[in-house]
Amino acid sequence: MSLESIRYSRGSLDILDQLLLPLQTRYVKVEGVEDGWKVINKMQVRGAPAIAIVGCLSLAVELEKDNNSDKKVMRQEIEGKLNYLVSARPTAVNIKLAADELINLANSLSADETVTPEEFKERFISRIEGMLIKDIEDNKAIGRYGCEAILKNSEGDGPVRILTHCNTGSLATAGYGTALGVIRSLQESKRLDHVYCTETRPYNQGARLTAYELVHEKIPSTLIVDSVVSALMNSRRxxxxxxxxxxxxANGDTANKIGTYQIAIAAKHHGVPFYVAAPLTSIDMSLTSGERIKIEERPEREMTHVGVHRIAAPGMLKLQSKLHGPFLDATRARSNLGINCWNPSFDVTPAALITGIITEKGVFAPDKLSEIESK
Ligand SMILES: CSC[C@@H](O)[C@@H](O)C(=O)COP(=O)(O)O
Incomplete structure (x- = not known):
């Protein structure tokens, strides 16, 4: 059985707190949109599909308790709450696309005079609940297509070794996973020899979450630090x-966890095919290229600390604060006494480095994404 990161039944939502994994397994109650925003922003739940699903389910939970009988007020509140949820983390597009779809639904239910407020609520909540089921089905299809493509492109019928980055499994989706779904499917095909997963500094999704999922699924695997990638490709096939x-x-440029871009460069150099596994809800056809993707920057504490322990050089801020008091920040900026940190959470891999984008509709060359609509 795969890990259950989202526990939902009508009116009730609990999520597995990913900040505590793998040391503690604790579920957090999400009572409504405010809690939904917080668990996404703090990364207690993370991964593009899971962010969208938990955000929307937090709204479903709130609506279930709401006795509003004015459809226009309901519509207006829904739009405001969805836009608020989208603001919790900016890079993943899934929650934005889900919000747009739900705002359209609310608009049409509100405009339709034959729909009662009770029906409005029922149909709206059911649509959100459908996302949970669809995400798992889509991931399974991604797994099958990805497995087929990798086996077809690999020489003979020998063992297959995969490298993955960040966490894309049950914890990042409604279940099964995207890239990790492909790995699961390869494991089922009995051709998988080994998986290498990167630590994924600074939040360590690889070490804390992917390693946890791989061990849970009994998939033969090895954890490497991020800087081993080129050496791995050079020394093992x-x-x-x-x-x-x-x-x-739209042109196939792909934003993913920081470090993905340098893995793609190393893969190109070593002639290793580089696949992106993503549901259609991760594809933003409104952006012509990756240059326009907004990259989230996370707090520097994620880099400077592991748990409560500071691992980065402490700088001289304490000493300075005694000397300069309220002028500390300006002083720090001018004299650079404390170490500066830059912590972008994602990078953009240019389409030219990507072999194929594995979706629930099949595998597409990055410059052929427009063909998906006709499938
Ligand atoms: C199926 S999850 C795909 C991506 O969301 C994943 O690779 C990733 O970059 C997650 O970033 P995170 O910052 O942990 O939310």
């Missing part, structure tokens, strides 16, 4: 790299 996506632009 890697069949393919498979990663997830937070937003794919």
């Amino acid at each position: 890697i069949t393919a790299v498979v990663v997830g996506a937070d937003r794919v632009a």
Whole structure:
């Protein structure tokens, strides 16, 4: 049985707190939109599909308790709450696309005079609940298509070795996973020899979450630090790299967890196929290229600390605060006494480095994404 990161029944939502994994397994109650925003922003739940689903389910939970009988007021409140949820993290597009779909639904239910307020609520909540089921079905299809493509492109019928980055499994989706779904499917095909997963500094999704999922699924695997990737490709035959996506632009440029871009460069150099596994809800056809993707920057504490322990050089801020008091920040900026940190959470891999984008509709060359609509 795969890990259950989202526990939902009508009116009730609990999420597995991913900040505590793998040391503690604790579920957090999400009572409504305010809680939904917080668990997404604090990364207690993370991964593009899971962010969208938990955000929308938090609204479903809130609506279930709401006795509003004015459809216009309901419509207006829904739009405001969805826009608020989208603001919790900016890079993943899935929650934005889900919000747009739900705002359209609310508009049409509100405008339709034959729909009662009770029906409005029922149909709206049911649509959100449908997302949970659809995400798992889509992931399974991604797994099948990805497995087929990798086996077809690999030499003979020998063992397959995969490198993945970040966490794209049950914890990042409604279940099964995207890139990790491809790995699961390869495991089922009995051709998978080994999986290498990167630590994924600074939040360590690889070490804390992917390693946890791989062990849970009994998949033979090895954890490497991020800087080992090129050496790994140079010394062991890697069949393919498979990663997830937070937003794919219309030209195939792909935003994913920081570090993905340098893995794609190393893969190109070593002739290793590089696949992105992502549901259609991660594809943003409104953006012509990756240059326009907004990259989230996270707090520097994620880099400077592991848990409560500071691992980065402390700088001289304490001493300075005694000397300069309220002028500390300006002083720090001018004299650079404390170490500066830059912590972008994602990077954009250019389409030219991507072999294929694995979706629930099949595998597409990055410059052929417009063909998906006709499938
Ligand atoms: C199926 S998850 C795909 C991506 O969302 C994943 O690779 C990733 O970058 C997650 O980033 P995170 O910052 O942990 O939310």
